[in-house]
Amino acid sequence: MAVFILKGGNQWYLIKMLALNNTAIKLLFLTEQNLYIPDLTAIVWSNLDYLGWIHPSGTLGYVVFESPVDGRLRGVKLTRTRGSESGRVRMEMCSWCHYVHRAQGTAFFMIEVKGSDGRRKLGNPICKDLDCSYRVRGPWSSTSLMSEDLYQPARIWRMKLAMHRWLGKANQI
Numbered sequence: 001m002a003v004f005i006l007k008g009g010n011q012w013y014l015i016k017m018l019a020l021n022n023t024a025i026k027l028l029f030l031t032e033q034n035l036y037i038p039d040l041t042a043i044v045w046s047n048l049d050y051l052g053w054i055h056p057s058g059t060l061g062y063v064v065f066e067s068p069v070d071g072r073l074r075g076v077k078l079t080r081t082r083g084s085e086s087g088r089v090r091m092e093m094c095s096w097c098h099y100v101h102r103a104q105g106t107a108f109f110m111i112e113v114k115g116s117d118g119r120r121k122l123g124n125p126i127c128k129d130l131d132c133s134y135r136v137r138g139p140w141s142s143t144s145l146m147s148e149d150l151y152q153p154a155r156i157w158r159m160k161l162a163m164h165r166w167l168g169k170a171n172q173i
C-alpha cells in the first residue's frame with residue numbers, strides 16, 4: 001500500500017499500493033459471514049491509497065488500508081445509508097477526499113467503535129462507492145464542483161489523514 005517518503009525537504013511522495021489477492025483480503029475479514037470480494041483483476045492498484053468497495057446489497061462497505069500505526073494491513077466494515085432522496089439539488093462534500101459532488105455523490109457511512117460492543121458508532125459522509133483515490137489522484141479531480149489549487153501530493157496526504165483520524169476515533173487503526 002501507499003507509503004510516505006520524505007524527500008527533498010517538505011515534499012511528500014507516494015509509493016503505489018501493493019496489489020492484494022482474495023486470500024489476503026479474506027484474512028482481514030475472518031469473522032465476516034457474508035464477505036463479498038470484487039473482481040480484483042480490474043483494479044489499477046497504482047491509483048489507490050486504500051481499497052474500498054461496496055457489497056452488492058448496497059448497505060455494506062469495506063475498506064482495506066495500511067495502518068499508520070504499524071504499517072500492517074487492516075480491513076474495516078462500514079454500513080452505508082444513502083444520502084437524502086429528496087431530489088433537491090445540493091452539493092455534497094466527501095469528508096475524506098474533499099471532492100464536492102452533485103447530489104447523491106456521497107453516502108453516509110457508519111463504523112462501529114471497537115470495544116463498545118456495538119453501542120457506539122461514528123458516521124461520516126464519504127464518496128458513495130469508496131473510491132476517493134480516483135478523485136484525489138486521477139482525472140476526476142477536475143470535475144469537482146469546487147475546484148481547488150492544492151497540488152496532488154497534498155490532496156492525497158489530506159485524504160489519508162482524514163481517513164486515519166476517523167478510523168482512529170473508532171479504534172480501528
Ligand SMILES: [Zn+2]
Binds near residue numbers: 094097099127131135
Ligand atoms: Zn471521497
